[in-house]
Amino acid sequence: MSIGDSVLDGYKQTSSWVDNGIAWLEDLSEFYKERASIERESAQRLAQLTSKYFDKKAAASAKLSVGDLPVTTPGSLENQSLQTWQVLLHQSEATSQQRMKLADQFGRQVCNDLDVLRSRFEDLSKQFKKFDEHIEDRLKETIKKVSKQKHNYDNSCEQMESARAKGKKSVDSKQSDMYNAKNEYVVQVNIANRMKDKHYHDDIPQLLDAMQRANEARVAQTNRLLAAATQCEKNALENCTSGMNLALEAIEQNKPSLDTQMFVEHNANGFTFRDPPDFFFQPSNIWHDNDAIYTGSDTAVKFLQAMLNAALGKSDKASTASQSLMTMYTTAKESVEGVDFFQMKPQQATPLLRAEAKSLEKLVDAESDRLEIEVEIEAIEAATASVDMSSVPQTRLKTHRTLFGKKKEVVEVTNEKSKSHKTLGLTSLLARTSLINPGSSQSETVLVLYDFTAAGVGELSVQAGNTANLIENDDGTGWVKVDFQGQQGLVPSTYVQVQSSSAGSQPVSQSASHYTTPSFDSASISSQPLQASQPSQAPAPPPTRGSKNKMEALYDYAAQDASQLSIYVGAVITVTEPDDGSGWTTGTLDGSQGIFPTSYARPV
Structure with missing residues (x-):
């Protein structure tokens, strides 16, 4: 131009x-x-x-x-x-x-x-x-x-x-x-x-x-x-x-x-910490006695029997409460351990950590209550091991108020069945929290009864006739967690059968009684066709865990910002968006909508 x-x-x-x-x-x-x-x-x-x-x-x-x-x-x-x-x-x-x-x-x-x-x-x-x-x-x-x-x-x-x-x-x-x-x-x-x-x-x-x-x-x-x-x-x-x-x-x-590693290396070497000294029995200045529990009279034995009966009455309840809180804590702990905090926002990460700390606090209190009862039972049983308790009438401690305060007295009990207790043992809290789930065993395997194709987050595809390692048993949701060929995921509990080394084959889900579970000989699995003893069709799998329309809150949770939902124990929450693997579920409660920690609720 x-x-x-x-x-x-x-x-x-x-x-x-x-x-x-x-x-x-x-x-x-x-x-x-x-x-x-x-x-x-x-x-x-x-x-x-x-x-x-x-x-x-x-x-x-x-x-x-x-x-x-x-x-x-x-x-x-x-x-x-x-x-x-x-x-x-x-x-x-x-x-x-x-x-x-x-x-x-x-x-x-x-x-x-x-x-x-x-x-x-x-x-x-x-x-x-x-x-x-x-x-x-x-x-x-x-x-x-x-x-x-x-x-x-x-x-x-x-x-x-x-x-x-x-x-x-x-x-x-x-x-x-x-x-x-x-x-x-x-x-x-x-x-x-x-x-x-x-x-x-x-x-x-x-x-x-x-x-x-x-x-x-x-x-x-x-x-x-x-x-x-x-x-x-x-x-x-x-x-x-x-x-x-x-x-x-x-x-x-x-x-x-x-x-953490560097801190431990520079604080653990040559560590001089010692536990505080044990408490010991100090005799009265008036009555010089030893630290042995006294069983030399019928009255003393009756009193010990009453104490033992009272402790035994509390033992099962304390053990059940402790075990339940142990399961809750393990779930909260696994939720924290399985999360990549690098990928999460602070408002998503801190509720998980707070939930773990809160569940640990409740577990420690329950463990302290359980330990007090267990030690009381252990001490009395050890002291009365050489005493013939069959002739001692059943007694219990009765506490009533007087003008001078509370007073305990031994009361004989008739027609009362003898109580037995199942002690948990004085296992440390840290050792017990390493358990995966009560009722499951690392040595247990499951036999896959039907083909299953994963359709949701966390599910695992398996084929009939294969064997997988059982990681988590059915906790009432209708699902089990297995390890199959190096991959872990959820499989319907009615699709597998436990093959335990210590016990015979048994269904994973005791509640799945709508069909008869066939019996298998583990030595001849490869040579016997499965179809001969199975129903013509596999049972329908349960809804994906965490994706049900309703969930019941197990713990209180206060929303930290406008995107979150406050829930309280026992509340039934309507799920609008299931957990996508982040540890959060979206739901509505009392006219409000937001996200809440998935581990704080269970499907209903």
Whole structure:
């Protein structure tokens, strides 16, 4: 596209447009000057901030790594979190340096060159203006010559006509001069027309095309400088990105357990902690006795029998309560252990941790109650082991109030069946919490009776005739958790049969009585077809665990924000969106909708 061919006699418009483009270079230069100032200020502030937090990290390094009272000092060692933090601080420092470098490049390579480019093209624009003035002067000179020849021609005509009117002999001479002037005038008219055509169709278009090339060259030069500025910024960002990738790698390597490991290593070695001394029996100053339980009289034995009966009456209830809370705690603990907290938001993570802590608190209280009863039974049974209790009448302790407070007395009980108890033993809480679920055994396997195709989250596809390891027994939901070929998931309890080494084959779900479970000989499974003793069709699987329309709250939960739902024990919640594996279910209760921890409720 040519400006000269398209914008006829368009010098003024073109010149103004070109000058505007040249003046715009000053804006670009000012922009990068201000950018350089911002980058320099940012670099300085970032460097100051990084230095400040390097100092804070150094001051807090030891106590963050190994605590305030370590047995072994860490020296220059730091835990993994602090090493990760140091990588991030170094990357911030490197980012500061990149920003300072970028500010210098904007100043040296961009702003200075833009100023030079503007100056050179301003000079070029002035040259174009002089050229335009020159060709305009040439055209004006040509027009003046036409006017001059026209004036000469008119004078010659007047002189010839005056001579003819007066009858002078010079008429012929004057007529010859007139025709000569005419010819000069006609020639000059032709010259002027050709010069005019040259001016408007050759000189000006050529000038405009030259200005076009100059403007396009200015754009190209501007592009070169803008590209240089952008490349400088891109290089700085790529260097920062490379550093950020290193920081991300450091964060990924910061496994949460590494800090714990370092803390333990520096606090466990040479640990001098000792349990507080045991309590011991201190005889009265008046009656010097030993620490043996007294069984030397019928009255004492009756009293012990009554204490034992009272403890036995509480034992089963305490054991049941403890075991129930143990199951709840195990579920809450597994919910925490099975979660990738890196992928969760704080409002999703903290309720899970809070649920675990709350269930542990309840379990510890129940375990303390159970332990008190178990020790009381153990101590009395050990003391009365050599005493013939068959002749001792059944008794119980009766507590009643008097004017002087409570008083206990032994009361004989008739027609009372002897009570037995099943002691849980003095197993430690930590040892008991390692159990998977009551009633399940690591040595138990299940035989798959029917093909099952997974249709929901957490389910596992299995084929009839295969054997899988039983991980979790049916807890009333109609599902069992198995390990099949290295994968774990849920299978309908009516689709499998327990193959235990200590007991015969038995159905996993005792409640699944709508069909007869066939009996199998584990030694001949591969040689006997399953269809001979099975129903023609597999029973329908129960609804996917956690996806039922209704759930009953097992614990109280207070919503932490507007997206969550407050629930209370016993409340029946309508499920609108099942658990998608995040540990949260969406439901409605009392007109409110939100998410609540799945482990806080059970399907109904």
